[in-house]
Amino acid sequence: MTSYYLxxxxxxxxxxxxxxxxxxxxxxxxxGTCIVTLTVYHAMSxxxxxxxxxxxxxxxxDSWDPLRPYDSDHPQLAPPQLTYKxxxxxxxxxxxxxxxxxxxxLGMLSGxxxxxxxxxxxxxxxxxxxxPMFDVPFEYGGGWSAGADRGPQPVIxxxxxxxxxxxxxxxxxxxxxxxxxxxFRVVGVMSDWHPLPLFYDLIDxxxxxxxxxxVPFGWVRALQQLPGGNTSFWGxxxxxxxxxxxxxxxxxxEMWVELPDAASRQRYQAYMDAYWAAQRREGRFxxxxxxxxxxxxxxxxxxxxVSSDSRILVRVAFAFLAxxxxxxxxxxxxxxxxxxxxTGVRRALGASRRQVFLQHxxxxxxxSLAGSLIGLALGAAGLSAxxxxxxxxxxxxxxxxxxxIGVLWALALAALSTLAAGLYPAWAVGRLPPAVYLKTR
Amino acid sequence: MLKMHDVSKIYRTxxxxxxxxxxxxxxxxxxxxxxxxGPSGSGKTTFLNVAGLLETFDTGTYELDGTxxxxxSDDARSRIRNQKIGFIFQSFNLIPDLDIYDNVDVPxxxxxxxxxxxxxxxxxxxxxxxxxxxxxxxxxxLSGGQQQRVAIARAIAGDPALILADEPTGNLDSLMARQVMxxxxxxNDMGTTVVLVTHDPELAxxxxxxxxxxxxxxxxxxxxxxxxxxxxINVGAGAPTRG
Numbered sequence: 001m002t003s004y005y006l007x008x009x010x011x012x013x014x015x016x017x018x019x020x021x022x023x024x025x026x027x028x029x030x031x032g033t034c035i036v037t038l039t040v041y042h043a044m045s046x047x048x049x050x051x052x053x054x055x056x057x058x059x060x061x062d063s064w065d066p067l068r069p070y071d072s073d074h075p076q077l078a079p080p081q082l083t084y085k086x087x088x089x090x091x092x093x094x095x096x097x098x099x100x101x102x103x104x105x106l107g108m109l110s111g112x113x114x115x116x117x118x119x120x121x122x123x124x125x126x127x128x129x130x131x132p133m134f135d136v137p138f139e140y141g142g143g144w145s146a147g148a149d150r151g152p153q154p155v156i157x158x159x160x161x162x163x164x165x166x167x168x169x170x171x172x173x174x175x176x177x178x179x180x181x182x183x184f185r186v187v188g189v190m191s192d193w194h195p196l197p198l199f200y201d202l203i204d205x206x207x208x209x210x211x212x213x214x215v216p217f218g219w220v221r222a223l224q225q226l227p228g229g230n231t232s233f234w235g236x237x238x239x240x241x242x243x244x245x246x247x248x249x250x251x252x253x254e255m256w257v258e259l260p261d262a263a264s265r266q267r268y269q270a271y272m273d274a275y276w277a278a279q280r281r282e283g284r285f286x287x288x289x290x291x292x293x294x295x296x297x298x299x300x301x302x303x304x305x306v307s308s309d310s311r312i313l314v315r316v317a318f319a320f321l322a323x324x325x326x327x328x329x330x331x332x333x334x335x336x337x338x339x340x341x342x343t344g345v346r347r348a349l350g351a352s353r354r355q356v357f358l359q360h361x362x363x364x365x366x367x368s369l370a371g372s373l374i375g376l377a378l379g380a381a382g383l384s385a386x387x388x389x390x391x392x393x394x395x396x397x398x399x400x401x402x403x404x405i406g407v408l409w410a411l412a413l414a415a416l417s418t419l420a421a422g423l424y425p426a427w428a429v430g431r432l433p434p435a436v437y438l439k440t441r
Numbered sequence: 442m443l444k445m446h447d448v449s450k451i452y453r454t455x456x457x458x459x460x461x462x463x464x465x466x467x468x469x470x471x472x473x474x475x476x477x478x479g480p481s482g483s484g485k486t487t488f489l490n491v492a493g494l495l496e497t498f499d500t501g502t503y504e505l506d507g508t509x510x511x512x513x514s515d516d517a518r519s520r521i522r523n524q525k526i527g528f529i530f531q532s533f534n535l536i537p538d539l540d541i542y543d544n545v546d547v548p549x550x551x552x553x554x555x556x557x558x559x560x561x562x563x564x565x566x567x568x569x570x571x572x573x574x575x576x577x578x579x580x581x582x583l584s585g586g587q588q589q590r591v592a593i594a595r596a597i598a599g600d601p602a603l604i605l606a607d608e609p610t611g612n613l614d615s616l617m618a619r620q621v622m623x624x625x626x627x628x629n630d631m632g633t634t635v636v637l638v639t640h641d642p643e644l645a646x647x648x649x650x651x652x653x654x655x656x657x658x659x660x661x662x663x664x665x666x667x668x669x670x671x672x673x674i675n676v677g678a679g680a681p682t683r684g
Contacts, residue, residue: 004550011538345534348495349595350523350551352516435490438530 001355002362009363012339019335020367023328027371027421028378030324031413035379036386037317038409041310047297048195049134052258055097056133057265058200058299059255061086061276062290065234069287078290079232080203080303081251089275091127095268096257098133101217102126103253104204104229109213111178112166121162121212122228123179124201125220131157131188133258134200139163141173141188144216148187152218156184162212163189179215180223199296201254202303204229227252249284259293269293321413325421328367332425336360343429344437353430360429364422372417442603442634443469443492448501450487450657461487462498462657469636469650471506471602474629476648477638484657485638486607492636493526493605494518506602523551527596527633529625531608533588535580535595541567542576545595552599566594570624586617593624597633604628604635610644622647 013020047053062070062078063086069075082090087101105125110118130136131143140163144155156179163172172186190210197206219225224242233239233250245252259265272291279285294302336343343356351359450462461484469475479485490496491503494510502511506525510518527548528534535544545566549559567573570590572583580588589609596604606625610618622644629635637648645651653660 001550001553015538341534342536345536346547346551347519348493348522348528348534349548350519350599352519352551354516355519355551433496435486435495438495438528438534 001358005359005362006366008359009366012335012363013366016335019331023331023367024371024374026324026328026331027368027417028374030321031372031375031417032378032382034317034321034413035375035409036382037310037314039379039383040386041314042409045300045305045310046196047300048197048199049296052135053296055258055260056296057257057259057293058296059090059257059272060290060292060294061272061285062287063249063251063285064287066286070232076290077302078292079251080254081230081232082253082255083249083251084246084253086275086279087253087255090255090272093268093271095259095264095271097260097264098129098258099256100127100130100133101253101255102130102200103217103220103227104201104211105215105220105225106228107180107213107215107225109162109166109177109179111176111183115166118178119162119165119212123213123215124211125215125217125225127217129258130214130256133256134195136193137191139189139191140171141186143214144187149216149218152216152222154182154184154219155187155216157188157190157214158186159190159210159212160192161209179213180225182223184215197300197305199300200256201229202299202305203254206300206303206305221246257293265293321417325417328421329425332364332367332421333428336425336429337432340429340432341437343432344434347434348438356430357426360426361422364426368417368421372413442471442473442506443467443636444504445492446502448491448498448503450484450491450496450498460657462491465501465657465659467652467659469634471634472629472632473650474626474635474648475637475650475652476645477636477652477654478640478642478645479654481640483654485640485654487657488654489605489607489636489638492603493528494522519551523548524599525602527599527601527604529589529592529596529604529606529609531611533580533585533592533612535588535591537580540577540579541572541583541591544580544591545598548595548599562598562600563594566598567591569597569627570594584617585613586620589613589617589621590624593621593628597628602634604633606635606637608639609637610639610641618644 049056058080059082060078060080061082063083064070064079069077070079071077091099091101093099103125105123107121107123108118109121124130128144128146128149131138136143139160141157143157144153147153148155156177158166158172163169166172166177167175172189175186176183177186178184193210195210198208198210201208220227226242226245229252231250231252233248235249237244237248239245239248239250257268259268269291272293273289276285276289276291343351346356346359445465445467448462448465449460450465452459452461465484465488477485477488487496491498494505494513498511502509504510505521508521510521513521536547539547542563545563546559549562554562563576564573567576570593572587572590572594575583575587580591583591589612592609604625609625610621613621625635625637626647637644639645
């Protein structure tokens with residue numbers, strides 16, 4: 001009977017092309033709008049490494065000014081970054097299964113075959129554990145070893161985009177480049193990797209692209225590289241030399257650890273607290289104890305990654321969809337009630353209420369399917385428009401990608417829309433007393 | 442075939458109650474051709490709707506073809522309507538965006554018949570009413586008389602035991618009306634029970650039995666005079682399906 005009902009649905013919809021177009025457009029607009037806002041919202045609020053949420057922790061300690069909190073709007077929060085000296089101490093522990101200290105640098109890359117001008121690259125100075133800890137995928141080669149961290153050895157990992165620019169996408173592992181005028185050997189080329197939000201460095205832009213290149217953290221000190229990302233400072237002594245920076249209370253490094261179980265977490269927390277107590281005795285850490293190991297999901301929440309504007313936008317989009325659906329319900333009711341005499345004939349000829357309901361709900365499904373497909377297209381067009389609008393802002397253009405999750409959301413929305421818009425009219429038309437319409441037709 | 446006993450049907454609004462049928466009792470035997478007449482508002486159509494299971498009733502009992510249909514679910518009533526009853530309406534009630542073939546197909550679809558059997562029954566029914574050559578015409582392309590013949594084909598395609606016709610000639614001129622009555626007599630001659638609601642005394646006289654309804658009561662139901670025993674109607678292939 002389904003094919004019969006489909007045939008009837010198409011006939012019925014073709015009989016009233018104006019109403020059909022109106023319903024399809026209403027659903028398409030509602031779904032298209034929701035796709036755009038949900039895709040952006042999902043990208044903003046999703047945990048890009050959810051499968052390791054219970055083992056990855058951001059490390060924070062409140063080394064800030066005893067007279068005022070780091071963030072006066074959220075005085076309970078410790079600074080999201082660490083001082084160099086604290087990070088170096090915390091990195092000495094063997095408790096974490098993996099650990100990575102990192103900071104953002106701006107460097108120049110040159111020396112690639114055929115390269116005439118140096119390439120300015122955002123570089124992440126970090127530890128070799130960064131790559132396995134964050135499940136970074138590689139196109140060629142891989143990360144570096146702990147030995148390279150200790151050296152530090154002149155090794156570099158390139159992002160796919162950088163490798164495309166310098167080597168045309170070819171396997172560049174083993175090739176040498178000049179980073180800030182020093183020779184580095186390429187050991188790995190990452191695959192496409194765009195975790196959104198950029199959870200490990202929210203303070204430098206939650207929706208920025210990952211770095212163009214990665215070098216061992218030891219090169220910061222070895223080459224006296226000043227941080228290129230966020231640096232916050234307090235304290236009475238001015239920073240005039242690089243050594244001043246390393247010894248200062250300035251926070252400019254991020255640190256992440258992988259702690260596989262509750263026991264290791266407790267032990268590492270105790271390790272941090274003991275360090276805090278020892279430093280406090282020496283005059284540092286004069287604020288109350290505020291050492292934290294924060295999971296990724298919580299980290300995104302604490303740092304307010306999803307703006308309240310985005311949440312409001314999603315609510316507005318859903319309200320718009322609801323208005324579209326209510327209109328569709330109205331149009332469907334009108335259409336179905338106008339067809340009540342024919343439904344009366346069908347009832348007289350043996351159609352049960354259930355069959356009348358099925359016939360009409362399939363008609364609704366056809367409308368919904370058409371609306372959803374056009375809505376998907378509108379959603380894709382809307383996301384393209386967002387990308388075009390923010391062409392100069394990599395964060396938004398990355399967010400506005402039509403991902404599979406977005407499509408799933410859209411399909412779920414479409415299915416719910418079908419139910420929401422069609423259930424009542426399809427049910428109502430089956431309840432009409434057929435005899436009334438047979439006589440008056 | 443049709444046995445109603447003390448059936449009452451009351452239409453209620455906030456202000457008034459209208460007794461459409463009062464202690465309505467009637468028996469129609471298998472193969473009869475019965476004309477139901479009465480003044481406007483007497484309850485003829487209500488009787489037909491109750492008899493056709495399009496409306497429920499308040500009190501009394503109703504047996505159709507040996508089955509008590511007084512208190513059945515919507516599914517069961519729909520099934521009986523589909524399998525045992527054929528309707529013919531004054532205004533034809535063809536579905537305008539289906540062609541003639543698909544219109545006759547409607548009741549057979551709800552019976553979930555296979556395609557070849559449906560095709561055979563539709564062809565036979567349209568041949569019987571003389572419209573086999575117009576299968577692909579739309580209702581709007583036919584005259585009133587032809588449309589009513591299509592409605593008759595639709596009513597008999599499922600091989601029902603009972604035909605309920607509500608003023609089937611009301612919208613037709615006299616010539617067309619005669620043709621339609623001839624067809625109904627032919628169908629009855631083949632064994633199908635026909636109940637015809639009409640206010641036309643001339644048409645009523647062509648039935649073998651006349652029932653007069655006034656104010657929802659049967660006031661005149663003379664005994665049936667049986668004509669020559671008819672051949673059973675069988676639109677489909679093989680043996681007749683009705684009992």
